[in-house]
Amino acid sequence: MPDPMKIRATLQGDVADIRVLMAHPMETGLRKQGGKVVPAHYIQTITAQLNGRTVFSADISQAISRNPVFAFKVKGAKAGDKVVITWKDNEGQSRTDETTVQGGS
Amino acid sequence: MQMNRRTLLQAGAALGAALLVPMRALAAWNKAAFEAKSEADAMRALGMGSPAESKDIEIRAPEIAENGAVVPIEITSNIPGTTSISVFIEKNPFPYTGTFEFPSGTMPYVHLRAKLGETTPVRVVVAASGKFYTTAKEVKVTIGGCGG
Amino acid sequence: MRLAFAGTLAAAAALLASCATTHRGNAEAVAMMKRDFHAEGIATMDRLDQDAVQAECTKYFNDPPADKANELQKAQMATIKWPADGKLLGDWKAGEKIAQNGRGMTWHDKGGVGGSCYNCHQIGPAESSFGTVGPSLYQFGKLRGHGPDMQRYVYGKIFNAKAYNACSTMPRFGHVGALTEHQIKDLTALLLDPASPVNQ
């Protein structure tokens, strides 16, 4: 079971600043350990929903850093809106976490 | 055989892109693009043709990266109608790094962190109203500490 | 701003001067390290034992009295093994590789030892990732000449930096057997050979 994400969603005016940390090795398949190649293992797709509507999606490669960090901004959000983020990796593992938009400055 | 398959893939990708640009370009994780060993091949697999140079794309990334394993990159598109931002790290073994999609209501902005194997241009291609625009920024990768 | 510059320098100098007369014992610390450290890989426990240079430089915060410094330098000078063939300049290209290599003498290092030169010095113009613990050596030969005396100085300095400055931060690469005669010749060439990029 993959470790949970850390999601922060803060309102700035009516824009939700959404920042996410994901626990994932993002193995390139090029790294060697003890003389053996560590197989590629990396997140391929990410989707984010705000109150059930897709607001962000990404297809990514193994060149994204280990323990990935992403941030994006969604207009028309309000405090209490539900943010759900899902990632899927090349080994078929996935993880979904959620948070609510926090009122900010 | 190889040629045919490749041509077919390209055609498929181009067709897909042409049909879906306003809605969702990311129909499926584009294996051909991600496995391409050059930026040009990857862009071809993504059906981007030759994007026009644009000054309306901002890339914020360090001139010299403290560590090539984690290079922060922030991209903002000021092109009206932006639907996606794609990133290519030219000198990486597989340059195509990803595409970020923005349905209407999401600002054309993304922060990501990427691995850079060596000093390289980071190229961004923006899709806006069915057209492609590009700009690039060079990031230097150096030896950091004691090297031992 | 200029005034502040002069003022802070004076303060720094006063601070340094006060350190020069300070020395102290460290028996407790040494005993604790000998109890709490252990040999690892090639790093045996005798590495914690100080020789005269290490002991005196620790004691005097790297600023021993002049007569003590002279005495140490004389003894260190006597350790330098000059090449039997009398030649001090090797191949600057090989020297550049040695200067780049920061490996050697740590716990699990095996094989070749590098000079770690770029860790502390600017040297060739092509390498922008250089340290500043030591002075810049860029254009060293061009600025200071490359005659026999300079060759001898550079070779000797790399072999045993403490022969010239008792408490130099620079390791004694030849004296401790980290670099070979051949490697030191190559590094000497990197700094002095008129064809070396250092002197372009």
Add this chain to the structure above:
Amino acid sequence: MRHALVLGIAAAVAAGAPWLPAAAQNPDPTAAEFDKFREIMEQDNPAELFEAKGAELWKTPRGPNHVSLEQCDLGLGPGVVKGAYVQLPRYFADAGRVMDAEARIVHCMVHQQGFNFEDLAKKPFSSADRTPDPVLLVTYVAGQSRGMKMAVPQDRPEERAAYEIGDQIFHYRAGSYDFACASCHGIDGARIRTQPLPNFTSKAHAMAASQGWPGYRMTGGVMHTLQWRLNDCFRQQRFPEPGYTSEALSALITYLTVNANGQVYRGPGIKR
């Protein structure tokens, strides 16, 4: 004009200018570029992922004795975690020695949970596929002092002795290359390759020894503590290996942290 300003700042930094804000302090253009992005990196720091795991671990009954660490005394009384990290190292009567955070947590794991010290000390540092429990716990505990001022005690004679011994270890030149900690970290404004070297003998830079540790290290993408940092420093120093959580390391950490008392600790950080 600009040139004069840069010179002035360089000189001020060389002399350790406490009146300048941290952001204005870096005269080295490479280091200044790193500083510019440091804030962005810190804003979203994968260290938080490890902090969260450490929090779980802290309250989970574990070890042969099947108890949690909730009764572990980090110096502020059993179970008090908030603010404990910025007041370590300190003297613990039950152990008869000064202990840094990791030494103390390992002590609790051994004496309360029943873990074997030798097992914990066998591979105490993070690798690509493994983050040892003490590392997660230290990260959690450190996070519970975020935003607080360093207040490492020097009330007891044992704590003052630890500072003095740490000072001596810091200046002790030995090993194949004649290095002391002070060789690289006792000078102002220098760097190794492109990596700036804080001068830990200067009050102005002292916080650099605590700030950012425990830290998420970009190289390898792993979490490391001060115990690891000092271990690897001694490796680079060409010394033998210091014992994990040994008194010598606690003494050195005491020396490095006391000098920063009064400055604000920002929590687990991010490192090159």
